[in-house]
Amino acid sequence: MLKNVGTWDRTARIIIGLVLLSLVIIGPRTWWGLVGLLPLITGLARFCPAYSIGGVNTCALGVSRQRGGQA
Numbered sequence: 001m002l003k004n005v006g007t008w009d010r011t012a013r014i015i016i017g018l019v020l021l022s023l024v025i026i027g028p029r030t031w032w033g034l035v036g037l038l039p040l041i042t043g044l045a046r047f048c049p050a051y052s053i054g055g056v057n058t059c060a061l062g063v064s065r066q067r068g069g070q071a
Helices: 007-025 031-045 049-054
Strands: none
Touching: 007 031
């Protein structure tokens, strides 16, 4: 799978995902916090389906061309 999420984007997605998920455990204890799974998973996988549809790539050129850990 091609990677299309860069370092800064990945960091922001993971932080936002964890903050939203914390709403389920602490905070107002609302199930809307499960929305945080989406940015968390896309940040960990370094792939965003919406980016691929829109042709967006925030990843460095050399990293985005790697497939499955191979150059």
